[in-house]
Amino acid sequence: xxxxxxxxxxxxxxxxxxxxxxxxxxxxxxxxxxxxxxxxxxxxxxxxxxxxxxxxxxxxxxxxxxxxxxxxxxxxxxxxxxxxxxxxxxxxxxxxxxxxxxxxxxxxxxxxxxxxxxxxxxxxxxxxxxxxxxxxxxxxxxxxxxxxxxxxxxxxxxxxxxxxxxxxxxxxxxxxxxxxxxxxxxxxxxxxxxxxxxxxxxxxxxxxxxxxxxxxxxxxxxxxxxxxxxxxxxxxxxxxxxxxxxxxxxx
Amino acid sequence: xxxxxxxxxxxxxxxxxxxxxxxxxxxxxxxxxxxxxxxxxxxxxxxxxxxxxxxxxxxxxxxxxxxxxxxxxxxxxxxxxxxxxxxxxxxxxxxxxxxxxxxxxxxxxxxxxxxxxxxxxxxxxxxxxxxxxxxxxxxxxxxxxxxxxxxxxxxxxxxxxxxxxxxxxxxxxxxxxxxxxxxxxxxxxxxxxx
Numbered sequence: 211x212x213x214x215x216x217x218x219x220x221x222x223x224x225x226x227x228x229x230x231x232x233x234x235x236x237x238x239x240x241x242x243x244x245x246x247x248x249x250x251x252x253x254x255x256x257x258x259x260x261x262x263x264x265x266x267x268x269x270x271x272x273x274x275x276x277x278x279x280x281x282x283x284x285x286x287x288x289x290x291x292x293x294x295x296x297x298x299x300x301x302x303x304x305x306x307x308x309x310x311x312x313x314x315x316x317x318x319x320x321x322x323x324x325x326x327x328x329x330x331x332x333x334x335x336x337x338x339x340x341x342x343x344x345x346x347x348x349x350x351x352x353x354x355x356x357x358x359x360x361x362x363x364x365x366x367x368x369x370x371x372x373x374x375x376x377x378x379x380x381x382x383x384x385x386x387x388x389x390x391x392x393x394x395x396x397x398x399x400x401x402x403x404x405x406x407x408x409x410x411x412x413x414x415x416x417x418x419x420x421x422x423x424x425x426x427x428x429x430x431x432x433x434x435x436x437x438x439x440x441x442x443x444x445x446x447x448x449x450x451x452x453x454x455x456x457x458x459x460x461x
Numbered sequence: 462x463x464x465x466x467x468x469x470x471x472x473x474x475x476x477x478x479x480x481x482x483x484x485x486x487x488x489x490x491x492x493x494x495x496x497x498x499x500x501x502x503x504x505x506x507x508x509x510x511x512x513x514x515x516x517x518x519x520x521x522x523x524x525x526x527x528x529x530x531x532x533x534x535x536x537x538x539x540x541x542x543x544x545x546x547x548x549x550x551x552x553x554x555x556x557x558x559x560x561x562x563x564x565x566x567x568x569x570x571x572x573x574x575x576x577x578x579x580x581x582x583x584x585x586x587x588x589x590x591x592x593x594x595x596x597x598x599x600x601x602x603x604x605x606x607x608x609x610x611x612x613x614x615x616x617x618x619x620x621x622x623x624x625x626x627x628x629x630x631x632x633x634x635x636x637x638x639x640x641x642x643x644x645x646x647x648x649x650x651x652x653x654x655x
Contacts, residue, residue: 211616212573213580213594250641255580281479284641286596306475308639331508333576333598377578407578430574460580460594 213460214424214452215255215431216445217409218438220245222291223262225271229439239439242275247282249438252445254285255460258311258379258433261291262354269298273305280306290338290379296325303330311336311379314352317359317366320373327374336409337375339363341396342383348396355383367404377407379433385413387436392419397427409433417443417451424457463655466491466498468505468527468543470517477506477540480638480645484652494522502655503530507542511567511601512554514542524560531562531630536655539632544625545603547632553601563625563632565605572618576600583613583623583635593643595623595635602634 220227222242229239239245246257259279261272269292276289289302290311299310316322316337326335340355341348341363348363367378380400382393392410401408407430410423414434423429437443449459467478467488478488481504488504491497505527507514518524531537539547548559551567559567570577580594590613602621605611612631613624624633631651637644 211581212577212597213582215579280475284480284639284645286636286639304475306479308476331510333508333578376576405574406576407574431579 211458213255213458214429215409216253216420216448216459217256217258217431217433218249218254218445219258219260219411219433219435220439221260221262221435222272222275224265224268225263225275228262229436243278243282246279246287249445250283250285252438253449253461254445255431256285257283257287259287259289259291260311261289263292273301276302276305276307288336290336294322296322296329299326299335300329303334307334309334309336309377311338313338313340314354316370317350317352317361320369323370323373323375327376332374332376335375336377336379337367337370338379338381339367340381340383343393343396351383355386364399364403367400371404371406375406377409377430378404379409379411381433382410382412386411388413389415389436391415392423392427392429392432394422394427397423397429401428401430407431415442417448420448421452421455421457424452425455462487463652464489464501466496466501466503468503468518468523470507470514470521470523474506476636477504477638480648481652483645484649486652491523492521494526497523497526497530499526499530499533500535502536502538503527504538504540505543505546506540507546508598509542510553511542511545511551511559512557515546515554515557515559518546518560528560528562534629536651537630537632538651539630540638541599541634541636544632544634545601547625547630548603548605551601562630563603563605563610563627564607565603565610567601567603569601570599570617570621577617580640581615581617581623581635583615586611586614591643594640595633595637595644596639597623597635599634603632 286308288309294315410429615623
């Protein structure tokens with residue numbers, strides 16, 4: 211049986227992993243290679259690197275970090291953040307990333323998904339959606355959550371899948387950073403309504419949140435950052451608790 | 462240093478190259494028939510569609526080289542689409558003929574989310590092998606006509622063939638180069654047996 215995946219996320223600026231609250235007050239916390247290897251030995255199933263560099267130099271540094279990470283990891287990893295062209299996507303993949311995640315640029319020009327998928331395959335094209343509740347549905351936010359696109363999140367996900375997105379990374383903007391658990395309603399609607407895997411994100415603070423997002427919301431994978439960075443739980447601790455509760459995980 | 466021909470017909474081959482280099486193997490990139498040595502073991506990875514990859518093998522003249530090397534008894538390893546290409550045909554690309562090295566066809570998963578993405582436990586179909594978790598990214602899976610060709614099985618809403626081995630040919634549907642120590646161990650044993 212296919213395992214549920216636990217995916218730590220690392221924010222990277224200028225080639226260094228950083229930590230902050232919603233991209234504010236960033237501080238340097240380390241070397242991406244070291245942190246990636248630490249998560250790998252904890253039993254992470256994949257990793258996501260989110261490049262939040264604001265400069266061209268920073269994006270060049272990201273390419274070097276990707277190459278260094280790829281040399282050491284024996285599991286897949288994804289790079290998101292600033293993937294605005296098929297050329298950028300291809301460069302990241304050539305340097306060793308297994309998948310790229312597109313977000314704002316794809317909302318602005320949806321053909322980007324077709325281009326990346328036809329050039330490199332659907333399996334390496336993840337659509338990241340930052341979703342914020344609006345009445346009984348969710349709207350798509352762009353630019354790191356700073357702008358509303360006016361698009362319905364579920365409709366956008368369906369369109370992206372038809373264009374070739376192979377997975378959806380779904381972040382609840384209402385829950386992100388709140389430590390109050392994943393948005394189960396949001397995740398369930400996407401995970402049961404889409405034909406591709408859905409990675410739930412935003413709000414995880416403990417093993418019970420992961421258990422619920424897999425058992426009740428039927429997520430295929432779950433992503434979290436601060437719970438792992440802060441050392442409150444290791445990936446292995448989360449997975450052991452999931453296994454005790456009957457969720458299939460790789461241990 | 463041991464040398465292997467790596468058939469590079471598309472997709473990201475960096476990770477499989479690195480996995481072999483960790484084992485102390487030198488990978489020689491093969492882009493067209495004139496690069497093909499004919500006297501080295503062959504690795505055929507592959508990401509992308511069955512038809513497009515098969516067309517590349519035909520266009521570059523590599524298709525007859527690969528078939529000839531396999532017939533001559535050269536050790537051969539296929540990975541992902543590189544496994545599927547060994548078969549006669551695929552539902553992914555109707556009308557395109559595969560390499561026809563292992564009789565059978567490639568079919569689409571009929572249940573669950575497609576593609577299958579992630580870690581799945583594979584169980585050996587022969588004695589002396591270990592079960593383990595392997596990383597898969599596939600919408601299609603191989604159905605060998607001869608069940609004896611199956612080396613590993615997985616379960617994705619039903620049993621499927623995760624690896625085949627016959628004579629000098631071994632092929633994995635999953636990505637050993639992305640499957641942690643288990644995958645690295647499989648590649649290591651293949652290299653040790655060369």
